Amino acid sequence: MKHFSEMSESALRVVDAAEGLIQERGYNGFSYDDVAKLVGIKKPSIHHHFATKGDLATAVAQRYTHRFREQLLRIEVQHARAPDRLTAYATLFENTFAAEHRLCVCGMLGAEAKSLPDGVAHEVSRFFEANTDWLAMVITEGQRAQQLRAQPEARALADAFLATLEGAMIVARSVRGARGPAGVAQTYLSTLLA
Template sequence: MKHFSEISATAERVVDAAESLIQERGYNGFSYDDVAKLVGIKKPSIHHHFATKGELAAVVAQRYTHRFKESLLQIEGHHVKAQDRLTAYADLFEKTFSTNKHLCVCGMLGAESSSLPDLVNHEVERFFDVNVDWLTHIAQDGQRAGQLLSVLSPEGIAETYLSILEGAMIVGRGMQKGTGPSHVASHFLKALTIA
């Protein structure tokens, strides 16, 4: 499988189109024909860059995880307190959701994991591992600093918070509500934060 950093400009446009389609419809809801129409190229050209749909989706997830990791570093560089970092983290999900109620790429793919190729599931698992590890670290720091309650373990906070945000996107889309992940996250953080 190609690494996202090694792909051509045309292949990157293909990845951009596939990412948007995954966020709207999921892996099983789009075809190479859909991608070709969005990019304005012929279907064989897509196969030239990505032999299989699984390879394409894996590169989409790989690049998405990389961008997310960069955003996590920016959060750490701009915020010191755990609750501020957790609020900024929720804003990443809100930003995605505010674009036509798009869902997280890896959340969408995770929902379809039983029908995905192994290479896609591997990249999805890596995304969730990165996020749970980062959130666990932030929760540990917040509890040590007396900013967050210790009613849940740091790992419990991490998994619960990530699940809340992914779920808020799905419920927000399903209920056609304007409120998204940030709204739900603020309630969780109020219950978790030491005044």
Template sequence: MKHFAELSPAAERIVDAAEALVQQVGFNGFSYEDIAQKVGIKKPSVHHHFPTKVELVVVMTQRYTHRFREQLLRIEGIHPRGPDRLQAYAELFASTFANHRRLCVCGMLGAETDSLPEEIRAEVQRFFRINVEWLRDVILHGQEQQKLHKEPAAYDMAQLFLSALEGSMLVGRGLTDTQGPAAVTQTLFQAWQT
């Protein structure tokens, strides 16, 4: 299987197209024909770079998780306070949603978990595990700084925050008047901040 860091420019364009399609219609909603049309190549060329759709989506999900982790490190480098880190984290979701109501790649794949191959499910679980652990640490940091309430427990708050952001994107697609992740974040912050 390819590693996302070793992709040729042509393979990178295919992964970019797959990511956009997953954010819009999920794993089960697109075909290699859709990829070929989006990239402007023939379907056999897509198969040349990625023999199976599973391989393509695994590489895409690994790259997405890697890029997301880079954003988490950037947030840590810019924001010393726990609440500010949480706000910057929420803005990652808000900016994705602001782009034509796109969803988080792993949020969309997570909704399809029961119909996904094991290799993809493992990558989605990895993404969520990384995020919950990072959020837990940020919340603990905020609690130590006495900027966030001590209850509920940091791990529970982390799961709630991630679930609220992912869920707000899904609900936001159905309700055209919702503000999505931005509104949910403000509501939670009012309850959590000291």
């Protein structure tokens, strides 16, 4: 399977359509028929680019992780302080959710982890590892600079913050009037400030 950076424009349109469908319905909630209708092509054309649905979802998760990592680098450049970086991180989730109450691609896929092909599950795991590693690094730096409380330890806080944001998206999609990721993150972060 080609890396997403080597794909043709038509293959990327298929990836775009599948990404939206995953954010809306999950892996088990869409078919190649759904993608074909969105893109305006026939099913065999999708199979030309992606032999299996697993290959397609792997490309979606791979590209999503890559884009997220790019955003993390931008946050590091734009914000020096840990609390500001964590607030900007929460904004990534808020921006995703603001687009028609879409959920994080890897959050949706992670909910279906037991039924995912191995390649997709691997990419989802990479997404969560990259995010918790980055969050733990930011929190550790914030604790050392006495911008954030020293306890609990950084990895536990990173895991909890990521889970909080993913959960906030699900709750806000399900419960009218519930606060989205940015509001929930603000409350969470207020408990961490030194």
